[in-house]
Amino acid sequence: MYFWNTSKENRPKDVPEVILYGDQRKQKPERLWYGITDNPSSLSLSNYYQLIKETNSTGIICVNYSYARYGTGNKPVQNAAHLAADWVRFDKGKTKFWEIGNENYGTWQAGYKIDTSKNKDHQPEMISGKLYGEHLKVFVDSMKAAAKEINSEIFIGAVVIETAKEKSWEGGITKNWNDGLLKTAGSAIDYYVLHSYYTPYEQNSSPEIILNTAKTETHKMAAYMKELSRIYQLPERPLALTEWNIFATGSKQSCSFINGMHAAIVLGELANLKFGMASRWDLANGYAHGNDHGMFNKGDEPGVPLWNPRPVFYYMYYFQRFFGDQLLTTKVSDNNDILAYSAKFKNGELGAVIVNKGNVPQVIDLDITGFKSTKKYYLYSLTGGDDNGAFSQKVLVNGKTTKFAAGGPEDPKKIKALSATVTGKIKFESQPFSVQYLLTE
Template identity: 45%
Template sequence: MKQITMKTTMAVLFASSLVIVSCSGKDDDKKGGGGTDENEVPATIGFFQDDWTEKRLSVPVSFTEVPAITDQPDHVVAVYPGEVITKIPNYLFGENANLTTTQYVTEPELVSNINDLDPSIIRYPGGSNSNLFFWNAADGERPADVPATLFSGSGASFTPQYYFGKSDKPETFSVDNYYSLLSQTSSKGMITVNYSYARYSTAPNPVAAAAHLAADWVRYDNGRTKYWEIGNENYGNWQAGYQINTADNKDGQPATISADVYGSHVKVFVDSMRKAATEIGKSIYIGAVLMEGEYATSTDVERQWNVKTIQKVHNLVDFYSTHNYYTPFNTNSNSSYILYTVDYSTKVMQEYINQSFKSAGVSAKPIALSQFNINAVGAGQAPSFVNGMHSVMTQCEMLKNKLAVAARWTLTDTWDNGDSQGMFSMGDEPANPDKWTPRPVFYYQHFFRKILGDRMVKASTTSPTNDIAYYATTYSKRDVGMVIVNKQDNNRTIKIDLKNWGSANKVFWYTLQGGGDNGEFSRKVIVNGEGPEGDGGGPTNFKTIAPYTINGQSEILVKLPPRGMIFMGISCEAKP
């Protein structure tokens, strides 16, 4: 289901590279001579770092040797492995499970592909559908206090599509099958309860009815899920319950939602859900909804939402959830624009939310980006390799800005005339790949996860430019991982300069780039020269592709192809 998030940002062209370095620093280098104390957990990450673990870089046993690079570098990127920005939470690799496509666990190939992806968290029932979802009802069993018609944001009556957690229809996703998917993929859950029911219910006490429904889900869940959100984008006029029919409402709610209304209702939800958790002897974390930014199109409800919501619920909730779709809604954005939005919009989002905390007079709490993608349409942007690049950069920028959770929308989605945001094909697109074929974003995520360390560290360049971007991580204070992004449509040679670290003795990398189809939005991804057998996706042998290496080269040099991404490793001599 497309998420209608209004965004206006800017962009420039890029390609990316990831570099990994295996080295050893000084044992007493806690702050790295200028970095922050890594044991000081940022407030915007908080408890999401509780189960952080150290990682070790897995060095391949075989390589494909390529000629030495003799070009002069266009840019020199300095890496400071001892200067830690933040430890990396385990929830950077989240996904959303679309409620309206499949039962998931009835599709073995899809489950296998999700296991290959290895998501750390899977959110459900996801998106706007969560505000129309009744988790404990069979298909078509609409509760008696749920009206057959609702009001749209403009106040017009319409007939909504309600969803039911006990439905066995093949095109939906039941609650029990969700739990089965979590088990089969060793993923943690994040559940979004139906807040809007508190608005459109015709019961004598609609808020109590909705809070009771949420609490009963906590009881049924019985500790399987730690993270719970109250509603989805409820500030938006595209959400159920934004406008209600006051003639049917029994507790005097206003026709249009406000942060005050939402905040007062959240108190009831939190009380009921925590009581339920206590009854079953489990601990849960509960989040409230915030906006990611303010725009020229923002309504009064949206402009007032964050500060008033925070003031109402800050002492009650554990974290806040926000969404970002980076590019303007329903706009045919080009690749330059899409790729520029990542660092710009993530920084603006972080600053906006932090300012919301300050304006509300409180300290920050953990932030979960529980949905992200791009809203670009019209040229096949979402299922292209460009979106794969965008996804990795978004996660890196999340770390730079010290945010906790990133959950991409979505695992599955219909072709939608080329605007599909799904990671896996449903077999309904032109030049049809097989059903559940991974799209390019899968491969970018796979190779990123293959090399990401456990700490993000400082990286910089003496020649700042929009042509490239770069990110560095380390493994247990020894190995180093980097993402370097070439934003231009030509080759770039980059030199990596490791500061106060060991000398390199081995360099290896994977180069990812688009194919020659569909203009600037190729549906293919080429990994070290190997591409898909069909018209979309990537190489089927992606797990066994040998990384490139260069023997006998004294400097760490990498060549970035036009809009390419390199995931590279460097093994280093330990310091004496």
């Protein structure tokens, strides 16, 4: 639904006023999104590029595949592919990673179902993995030709189903998606695009259920992708988890420190399993009584200021600071409640992340293969507050937290690390439901 190169005043003429979906929503004129806009509830293309620059981030762009389905021009697939290729040209090599469409297999996605009376290239009413694969090859050809014109190399991902779908309510389009796609276009795909919301859909899941999914579901995805490569005799592709969060609702789980712990485990497991990237959904959304996936409050959460960071921000902030470049093997104990991840920095220092997902304190005896420290180590410990039962809306960093109803310390950079001299193995106590971020010299 996003047209990167135009504005509301110049709505594309080959986009129907009403776009169909596969779910039961009421038909109404469709709201499109535009790259040229000053609408505060949207994000202009220029502001997107500015955000990437100011945060020193690597962007990944999802192009409008659905336009290839609902477009009413004589050649809708070619028109949509050309629109994507023009974006590659405009981008001028800033972006290396592109993906074709979003959750195209979903009933909630534009293009899942089309009005065939308005379609001019004889497409079927309903999408399929095979059809998506046929269209994907057109996009790949157009976009890579555009990249070649500007002396740039790009990599294009295809949206796949992340795990085997076996439940009765999961329809044939979803169940057969990967088969049709990989048989049709498997060799044209540079990497696989996965989405996961880990926990059971809209259940009031406990901390234990939520935290356990971070490991089990990540391993399930990785194993399934390996199995697909074997079945379809394709090389193993890099994996990009371009949306992830939790679906738990009912106790403000999404806005809690437990979701922060979950994020830390997911990042550690993704590193261990050699995923290529992960981009969390999302920066800001809607509070929805504490069921908000947003990392920051966009102004509708009571008792906190605009853009107040949620606990998950702090868990990911410290993970980014304390996790190095070279993955190492880490051993702590045989206790299933303790997880540990470590990676060495280029300067020789080592960062480690230790998670106690149990409800009792644990003494951590850290053993990292191939690394011996003889100097000091520095530590930040993150845990929840005493509000909202098991799902505190606050995070404490070395005992420091916020004066507001939710969130964490105002400036984490000002919080001093705990430190100790290494006299042998690194040993410390980990509190219940806590994460320790550790750096050794």
